[in-house]
Amino acid sequence: MMLDPNDDTRDLRVLEAALFASREPVNTDKLKTFLPHLEGAGIHALLAKLKQDYADRGVSLEESEQGWAFRTSADLAESLQTLRVEERKLSRAAMETLAVIAYHQPLTRVEIEGVRGVATSKGTIDMLLETGWIKPGRRRETPGRPLTWVTTPAFLDHFGLESIVDLPGLDDLKAAGLLDRRPAVAVTADLFDEEGGAVLASEDSEDDYAEESEEAAA
Amino acid sequence: MMLDPNDDTRDLRVLEAALFASREPVNTDKLKTFLPHLEGAGIHALLAKLKQDYADRGVSLEESEQGWAFRTSADLAESLQTLRVEERKLSRAAMETLAVIAYHQPLTRVEIEGVRGVATSKGTIDMLLETGWIKPGRRRETPGRPLTWVTTPAFLDHFGLESIVDLPGLDDLKAAGLLDRRPAVAVTADLFDEEGGAVLASEDSEDDYAEESEEAAA
């Protein structure tokens, strides 16, 4: 499509894209910032055209006090029930508990607390059960027969893992920079020892060191 | 398809609304839950029609491994600058590491270093993990069972690739034999050792590669 930048078609497309990409309704002033060469009247003409284009589609352009926005068309509500999903983030405690279960399963609640060094509230396990990512495993054959916790296939599926052994080990986490805060010189020395001098260049090692010292100092 | 034309239109509208309502790509299985009376073929016919409908609009329907999603059309990027989500500036090392993983996957950290000729600084893998573009693949069945790294469907989605075989220049690199993961020339190679002689590839590396290429081709 060879469009003249001033062509109406491009303006209409920009307006359409801007409305679709915005999470909130957009007012006319804001819309003008995308099409600075247009007057208010021009914008309104384009909005009218756009509204017309979508009159029979699955989404429609609606105007409210906050501005203009696309919404799913009202008559489809019944078919779109399952779309009404609320996205929620796991709490930090739940995240850590999940990580401990993933790495050390099967383990009991007391053991989880041992690894995390913090007491686990019942709400945390409940929240994780709700995600479907953990389930009770076998009871431990020790006094009190405590319940153990394990991850589910849905866990692997959600996090894109083929098997639980594919979780990066401590050494991998260290290499990825997620664990280790030692200065770079120690790492270089490790390489020397393990690989008989076959050390490759250590890039940015000084920067790393500086950065980590700051963190340590903070 | 012996469908009432009105039903057909409604199905198309439901599909359209469902796709517009989700910021994440939606896979065909999920789409089927909105249209339980349709077969996979019916869904695909509707998706093709929808893609056609939006070919010249401000948003386009894109397909990736994760599923289908509407995105603003790439040629409008300049006009929509203010809506940019987040401009993540990756370091050159991170970009190069990502490319090495994408083209040679699955490969271990040591193999990445072999290709780049430089040790991976801490924070590089870490940063790539955080972008969600890489994840651990299977462990290599060699001593130490090292972790391999692979790209994710989110990587394909981010760079607008339908599948990994669409990586630019992949066929040419393969034909030129440049996707061999053999280690770097061992520069230090115990120069001052009695053993002498720079060590090249470990003998099994080529076999490994051949094996995995076949897997990839299958």
Added chain:
Amino acid sequence: MENAIAIPFEEDPARTAEEKAADALIVSLDGYEGPIDLLLTMARDQKVDLRQISILALAEQYLAFVEKVRKLRIELAADYLVMAAWLAYLKSKLLLPAIPNAEGEEELSGEALAEALAFQLQRLEAMQKVAKQLFERPQLGLNRLPVGLAGLADQAPVAVKWQANLFDILDAYGAITRRANPKTYDIKTWPLMSMDEATMRLANMIGHMPSSQWKELWKALDAFMPNEDDATLNTRSAMASTLTAALEMVKQEKINLKQEGLFGPIYISLREQTQDAANDA
């Protein structure tokens, strides 16, 4: 008097120019991802197909570069020096016929090593090229924006979708581990010989040596090394520091150094005035 004034005048601008050149090199070295990357840039500058590049010529160019940088007294990162040593080794292998080593085994030929290096350069170039192409594609969130509606026809949510990705898990586990092992924050010191230590040590040993000891004139630098006959990092650092300290003393015109071949032993001798001073003492 005129001469005495003229010399500094000639030297000063020259030194400034050298320093400027040195700064430029430091800056440009920062832009490289290590010695292989630098080597690749040099190869590219030859503007020939990498498949036909002369590794021998490239090795010579790299060695000349390292030589130049060292003349300017710029400290090069160890890996650049290691690369230089390896290229010197490769060069000698390419120029000399293959000799079986002590065990009678044939070492890898210079040609095989050169070919492996050429392959590595081609592969790295290919990766750098595709990385650039990849990031030139229209990216999500940058050139292609995700689309999400401001609202559905019916707003009330009916289900909860939990948000978490693999990085969140790894990051959480990393946090627990860091918390459990606060000692990993300890900064380990390594028993390395510093430059200052080596300089004091060498100056002391030379200063306190009876002049009769210098009769043979050239002494092996090894004799000045601490008596640790192992290949630990400590010994390596002592070797490096002692050599650097010796070079510094050459600069101060106190001693002479010589080496008769690559990787050959290094010898040290006193300059005359130093010898006189030692005799006086």
